[in-house]
Amino acid sequence: MLRVIKPGFFTSLQDIGRFSYRDKGVPVSGVMDTHAIATINTLLENCKNASVLEMTMIGAVLEFKEKTYMCLAGASISATLNEKPIKNNKVYQVDAGAILSCGKLTKGVRAYLGVKNGFTAPKVLGSVSYYKPITVNASLKKEDSIPYEVCDSFKIKSQDKYTSSYLEEIVLDVHKGPEYDMLLDKQLEALFFKDFSIAKENNRMAYQLNEKIEGHEVSMLTSATLPGTVQFTPSGKLIVLMKDGQTTGGYPRILQLTDRSIAVLSQKKFREKISFRLV
Amino acid sequence: MRPYSIIIKPFGERAILIEWQQRVEETILDDILQFSEYLKNNYLAADDWELITAYNSLTIINRKELIKQEEFSLLVKKWYSEKEKIVLNDKFLWRLPVCYDVDFGIDLLHVSNVLGISILEIIALHTQNVYTVYGIGFLPGFMYLGGLPKTLEITRKETPRLKVSKGAVGLAGKQTGIYPQESPGGWNIIGNCPIPIFDVTKESPCFVSVGDKIKFYEISKARYDLHTIESEVGIYKIEKQKINA
Numbered sequence: 001m002l003r004v005i006k007p008g009f010f011t012s013l014q015d016i017g018r019f020s021y022r023d024k025g026v027p028v029s030g031v032m033d034t035h036a037i038a039t040i041n042t043l044l045e046n047c048k049n050a051s052v053l054e055m056t057m058i059g060a061v062l063e064f065k066e067k068t069y070m071c072l073a074g075a076s077i078s079a080t081l082n083e084k085p086i087k088n089n090k091v092y093q094v095d096a097g098a099i100l101s102c103g104k105l106t107k108g109v110r111a112y113l114g115v116k117n118g119f120t121a122p123k124v125l126g127s128v129s130y131y132k133p134i135t136v137n138a139s140l141k142k143e144d145s146i147p148y149e150v151c152d153s154f155k156i157k158s159q160d161k162y163t164s165s166y167l168e169e170i171v172l173d174v175h176k177g178p179e180y181d182m183l184l185d186k187q188l189e190a191l192f193f194k195d196f197s198i199a200k201e202n203n204r205m206a207y208q209l210n211e212k213i214e215g216h217e218v219s220m221l222t223s224a225t226l227p228g229t230v231q232f233t234p235s236g237k238l239i240v241l242m243k244d245g246q247t248t249g250g251y252p253r254i255l256q257l258t259d260r261s262i263a264v265l266s267q268k269k270f271r272e273k274i275s276f277r278l279v
Numbered sequence: 280m281r282p283y284s285i286i287i288k289p290f291g292e293r294a295i296l297i298e299w300q301q302r303v304e305e306t307i308l309d310d311i312l313q314f315s316e317y318l319k320n321n322y323l324a325a326d327d328w329e330l331i332t333a334y335n336s337l338t339i340i341n342r343k344e345l346i347k348q349e350e351f352s353l354l355v356k357k358w359y360s361e362k363e364k365i366v367l368n369d370k371f372l373w374r375l376p377v378c379y380d381v382d383f384g385i386d387l388l389h390v391s392n393v394l395g396i397s398i399l400e401i402i403a404l405h406t407q408n409v410y411t412v413y414g415i416g417f418l419p420g421f422m423y424l425g426g427l428p429k430t431l432e433i434t435r436k437e438t439p440r441l442k443v444s445k446g447a448v449g450l451a452g453k454q455t456g457i458y459p460q461e462s463p464g465g466w467n468i469i470g471n472c473p474i475p476i477f478d479v480t481k482e483s484p485c486f487v488s489v490g491d492k493i494k495f496y497e498i499s500k501a502r503y504d505l506h507t508i509e510s511e512v513g514i515y516k517i518e519k520q521k522i523n524a
Contacts, residue, residue, distance in 0.1 A: 019329060019342050020325065020329060021419070021484070022329050022331055022340070023329065023330065023331050023332070023415065023488075023489065024415050024419060024420060024477070024484065024485040025415045025416045025417060025418055025419045025420055025421050025459075025477075025485075026419045026484075027419075124479055125479060125484060133419075133460050133479075134419060134479050175289065175291050175292065176289070177290070177291075178288045178290055178296045178298075220301065221301060221303065221333070221334040221335050221336070222333050222334055222413075222414055222416065222423055223296070223298075223333050223334065223335075223336040223338070224294075224296070224331040224333055224336065224338035224340075224416075226290065226291060226294055226338075226340065228291060229291075246416060246417050246418070247331065247416045247417075248331075248333050248414055248415075248416025248417060248423075249416075249417075253290075256290060256291030256292075256294075257291070258291070258292055259292060259293075
């Protein structure tokens with residue numbers, strides 16, 4: 001059991017997502033940064049879908065009630081395990097009663113904590129990922145406890161090749177979206193030759209961008225959207241749907257981010273810059 | 280011979296979009312649902328694939344692997360050309376109770392003023408038609424319903440409400456629908472349905488599927504309270520009727 005002493009700013013349990021209910025309007029959810037969960041589950045030799053804690057902006061303070069092995073990844077975070085500083089992308093053995101204290105995130109906005117074999121919280125519609133109202137809560141509260149299995153022997157392998165250099169990337173690789181062809185030369189130029197900055201409105205549902213491009217009057221019937229879909233509103237605003245994003249929408253879908261670009265974008269905060277590159 | 284020409288478009292690394300003509304038409308929706316059913320039964324296993332139908336489109340998403348767009352697009356074309364007319368899974372007409380009391384229908388007066396018809400006429404019109412579910416999205420269990428009488432078409436509210444109650448029944452443009460959960464929203468609220476549209480505790484959490492039909496009927500406040508309790512304890516039986524031949 002992991003006891004939540006302080007939940008941080010917004011911490012939730014996530015796996016790789018809640019699939020197969022999109023036709024009923026249920027968002028996929030799951031970790032925003034798939035690069036981070038892959039790193040953690042590779043280092044801990046977990047299955048790909050083992051769940052992790054996603055900590056946003058400010059990390060949590062947590063007590064491990066049983067022995068296990070843990071790993072942090074994603075955003076750079078100042079963290080201590082029993083008051084000793086620890087690093088991202090490294091596996092640490094933890095004893096029962098150990099306190100993990102995570103502070104501010106210094107680079108990126110989402111840090112992840114994984115334990116050996118993942119957390120064993122009950123699944124709702126096939127996933128542990130928090131998404132209200134599919135799950136009762138949207139985020140962890142003080143004194144919540146999250147179950148995991150005891151593990152007292154695990155051989156830690158070489159961990160040297162894991163870095164967080166993707167946090168520095170600002171170029172998002174994109175594919176053409178279904179309505180890409182509606183774009184005029186002027187709009188294309190603005191889209192690919194200028195930088196955009198992240199708007200205040202950025203969360204697990206969507207990232208809005210501050211800079212508008214020239215608007216349009218195209219109307220279409222509501223159709224499916226995906227995490228990473230870039231919606232183009234009539235006023236010229238760009239909205240990038242993220243993991244908790246709605247499953248359908250009526251705005252033209254002009255670009256589609258690659259999985260990797262979604263992870264890169266999910267680590268950006270208000271005012272930070274990004275640009276698009278067609279692949 | 281297929282009755283429709285379809286357009287296939289890549290949609291990122293792991294999805295493909297198939298579009299029929301940009302029209303809200305039941306024969307188009309049926310063709311899409313038949314094709315979707317055919318694919319699920321023959322080629323696209325549920326473990327790997329998700330298929331989402333909305334109005335005039337079918338989106339196919341692979342959960343596990345990236346799609347080779349050109350190859351897959353050719354396959355989809357072939358599958359569409361070979362598809363036979365298949366019998367669809369059962370489709371249902373769901374009869375849902377709505378209480379149009381002004382306590383719930385907080386915009387009834389506004390709608391009545393704008394459209395120049397009485398509240399009684401609004402209720403009569405709203406309960407008279409059978410609506411088709413053209414899509415489910417926006418929120419878990421939110422149905423996009425087609426078939427609203429023209430007289431009830433009204434623009435959405437200029438400023439959306441921060442909170443619309445769970446079960447609220449609204450009007451906006453050519454659409455009517457039910458908010459399956461509390462949410463912000465800009466629709467004109469004319470009533471409330473006491474039956475939960477989405478219930479995570481059930482194995483299939485949403486009883487409605489795209490292609491189903493909905494008919495509303497008016498209930499009193501007393502009956503609303505009764506159905507609310509019946510739903511909570513799990514003894515309310517939703518009225519349904521098979522509709523496919």
